[in-house]
Structures are given as structure tokens and as C-alpha cells.
Amino acid sequence: MSKSLNLFLPAIGGTALMLGGAYGFTSRDYAEQKIESLEIQVEQSTASAADAVANARAAEAEIEVLAAERDELQVIAAAGGGLTQPAPVAEAVYGLGREALPEEIAAWDVDILPDGRGLPVGSGDVWTGEEIFVEQCAACHGDFAEGSGNWPVLAGGFGTLSDEDPVKTIGSYWPYLSTSWDYINRSMPFGNAGTLSADDTYAIVAYILYSNDLIDDDFVLSNETFMDVELPNAGGFVLDDRADTEYTVWRAEPCMTGCKEGVEITMHASVVDVTPETEEEAAAEEAAVVTEPAVEGAAVETEAAVDPALIEAGQSAFRQCSACHEVGENASNRTGPELNGLLGRSIGSIDGFRYSSVMSDAGEAGDTWTAEALDAFLTDPRGVMSGTKMAFRGVRNPEDIAAIIAYIQSVGSE
Ligand code: HEC
Numbered sequence: 001m002s003k004s005l006n007l008f009l010p011a012i013g014g015t016a017l018m019l020g021g022a023y024g025f026t027s028r029d030y031a032e033q034k035i036e037s038l039e040i041q042v043e044q045s046t047a048s049a050a051d052a053v054a055n056a057r058a059a060e061a062e063i064e065v066l067a068a069e070r071d072e073l074q075v076i077a078a079a080g081g082g083l084t085q086p087a088p089v090a091e092a093v094y095g096l097g098r099e100a101l102p103e104e105i106a107a108w109d110v111d112i113l114p115d116g117r118g119l120p121v122g123s124g125d126v127w128t129g130e131e132i133f134v135e136q137c138a139a140c141h142g143d144f145a146e147g148s149g150n151w152p153v154l155a156g157g158f159g160t161l162s163d164e165d166p167v168k169t170i171g172s173y174w175p176y177l178s179t180s181w182d183y184i185n186r187s188m189p190f191g192n193a194g195t196l197s198a199d200d201t202y203a204i205v206a207y208i209l210y211s212n213d214l215i216d217d218d219f220v221l222s223n224e225t226f227m228d229v230e231l232p233n234a235g236g237f238v239l240d241d242r243a244d245t246e247y248t249v250w251r252a253e254p255c256m257t258g259c260k261e262g263v264e265i266t267m268h269a270s271v272v273d274v275t276p277e278t279e280e281e282a283a284a285e286e287a288a289v290v291t292e293p294a295v296e297g298a299a300v301e302t303e304a305a306v307d308p309a310l311i312e313a314g315q316s317a318f319r320q321c322s323a324c325h326e327v328g329e330n331a332s333n334r335t336g337p338e339l340n341g342l343l344g345r346s347i348g349s350i351d352g353f354r355y356s357s358v359m360s361d362a363g364e365a366g367d368t369w370t371a372e373a374l375d376a377f378l379t380d381p382r383g384v385m386s387g388t389k390m391a392f393r394g395v396r397n398p399e400d401i402a403a404i405i406a407y408i409q410s411v412g413s414e
């Protein structure tokens, strides 16, 4: 079996497998219907060919394809086969592939249906199951299938399905035992899927049933006893018939009389400013609030002079940078280096960030970021530092630069 098969099959689950079964069953009808509809299409195409000489060629080509498809389907239908069987004439038409070997089909045909179809011959008892479970599953699912840490719980949870936080386990929730067998056999142990033998799987499933108090400890689960077990929630899944049963009852013409005359908008949320747009902004807003008393105390002389409106403008202009840069508490390197303590910082000096040589060379030569240097760089990054990795066109509006610098200083002055 290929890797992708292992990944794919566990993902589709019981419903898809049941659909798969239904498909095989009805595919013969489907083939006949398809023939009919293809025949109609052939007729229509013939008519249009007669009508328009210009279209005749294309239509004829289409007829050929459709007719070939029809012939093919007729052969399949005549052979009594479903569409899932290899198409005998496919080779003649496309010249591709070969018939699948019986063992190849068998390798794919591994699904187990709720009625037990597909179960391999085999058996396992509760105590053998316990041994395997403790060895191979308990690390994640707990010794008694009670779950460990955040890994799934496989036992218990009875009577919790209508709780706010239901515990869905094989015992409390799963409708069919076949799903447990199939899922465990194909996808567990996690990270080592496909290693369990049929007997191992019977034994493990028996142990899980025992852990759920659903069988006695002397029960031997096998392909023969499998259908003796019915899971408690088997009746808990129903077809969604609300479209017929509920909507018709509750749906009525909406009342459109006595409505309010007009609607007047009194305030916009953005004006009230109740919703900070990003986490960073929220953090910045908090930081701004915190720095205000500091201004009064004159603890931070440089900031004391900075206009809060400028910082605010800088905060919104910084959005053009925030795709690549972080600034403020917990800022880390992203596509670009973090920008804390930028003014006065040696150029290209953040540890762990891989700068272009133009930037690290400038730092090594002793250059630091001054307001003037930043102004020039941010106006035209690649013009000023040819070879920089900063893929950014530059700040369009010159007034934004001072604001951005003020903002970086306010939240990222360390
Ligand atoms: C390394 C941890 C790990 C081990 C070992 C492991 N499992 Fe799991 N198991 C998981 C994880 C993770 C999931 C959830 C997978 C998912 O949702 O895709 C899971 C899901 C399951 C489920 C479905 C639970 C549900 O309610 O959806 C069953 C049944 C199960 N495991 C049985 C077993 C059995 C039996 C073994 C031993 C043969 C085993 N697991 C070993 C981690 C593990």
C-alpha cells in the first residue's frame, strides 16, 4: 500500500465508505442512465451538425467521443459489471494503463461496513487486547482508554452527549463498531499506522469495549461475534429531515407592517473607537495610556516632548511595515529585524537576523540609525542602500516618516 493511501483512507471515515458501497451497488443503473443521456447528446450533436456547416466539424468530433464513450459503457453494462470494474475497451480508446490485478484491487478494498462486511477472519480477547493496548496505545489514550493529557478519550462519557461539553467516545458516541475496527486498524497507533494485525485489532477493540463496560471480560471478539455487539448510540444518528418536518412549520411570511419609519445612524463604532484593529494596536494603545503619567513625572525627557497625535499617526502608518517588522514588548525578528531601540542602534546589529552585506557592512563601519539616516533610508530603501534585502518601495508620504519614528520610539524604546 502506498503512503498516500494510508493518509487518505483514515481521513474519509465511515460515511464516505458507506457511500462508496452504495455507489458500487447502483453503478449499473447509473451506467444505463448514462448511456441514455449520452445517446440523447449524440442525437443533438447530429442535428446541430446538419444545421451549421461551420460547426459541423467540431460536432462530428464530439459525436465520435460521445459514441466511443457510449460503446464503452455498453460493453461494461453487458458484462454485468459496475463502473468500478476495469473498463475492457479503455485500452483500445486511450491506449493508457492496464487492468488492475485482483491483488491490487484487494489492497484498496479494505473498508469495513456497519453490517460487518469486509471484516477479515480473526479474533482477539480482552486480556490480549489489554496487553497490546498498554504497550501501544496507553501512552496517549491512558491505561484504561480514559485518555491522557489532551489525547482523545476512548471510554466513558455516557450520558454527556447533551451537555455543553460532551465527552464523545467509542462507548458514548460512535454508532457502529465497524468504524472503531476500521479506524484503529488503518490509522493507529498514531505515527505507526498499518502495523496492527487483524487479531491485534480484534483484541484491542475487545479491550476498548470492555473499558466501556459493554462486554464481559471473557468475551472473544471475532468476525463471527462482531455483530453481537451493538453500541449504545447506534440509534443516535438520524437523517436530517428538518427541511420537511420543521421549516414548513416555522416558516411564515415575515411581518412587514407597523415598521419603524426610518433609521438614523447616531454613531459609528470607529468613532467611538471600541474595537482596536489589531492586537498590536491594542497593545500600543495600552502602552500609550501607560506612558502618559510618565510624561507628567518627566521621567522620560525625550518622550515628554512628543506629540501624542504624531505617535497615533505613526501607529497607523507603521501598518506598511508590520507585515515584516515587529516593535514593542516581545517583538521578534520576522521577515525584517525587530525595531526596538532603533534610534541610536548600530545598523544591521540585531543578533540572529541575517542582514544583507550592505547593511551589516554599514554597522561594522560604525554607522548608527539617526533620524536623518532613517529618513533617507525609508524614503528610498534601495536607492540609499543598494543591495538591501528590504523589499519595500519606500514611504510615499514624507510626513509619515517622522510619525513612524515617533511611534517606534514610543512603543519600542526598551
Ligand atoms: C502518539 C499518540 C497516540 C498513540 C500511541 C495512539 N493514538 Fe490513537 N489517537 C491519537 C490522536 C492524536 C488521535 C486523534 C487523531 C485525529 O483526530 O486525527 C487518536 C485517535 C484515536 C481514535 C479515535 C478517537 C476519536 O474519538 O476520534 C481511536 C479509536 C484511537 N486513537 C485508538 C488508538 C489505539 C487502539 C491505539 C494503539 C494501537 C492508539 N490509538 C495509539 C494519538 C495516539
Ligand code: HEC
Residues within 6 Å of the ligand: 318, 320, 321, 322, 323, 324, 325, 335, 336, 337, 342, 346, 347, 348, 349, 350, 354, 355, 356, 357, 359, 369, 374, 378, 387, 388, 389, 390, 391, 392, 395, 404
Ligand atoms: C517586505 C518586508 C519589509 C517591509 C514592508 C519593511 N521592511 Fe524594513 N526591513 C526588511 C528587511 C528584510 C530588512 C533587512 C534588510 C537588509 O538586511 O538589507 C529590513 C531592515 C530595516 C531596517 C534596518 C534595521 C537594522 O537592524 O539595521 C529598518 C530601520 C527598517 N527595515 C524599517 C522599516 C520601516 C520603518 C518600514 C515601514 C515603513 C519597513 N522597514 C518596511 C523588510 C521589510
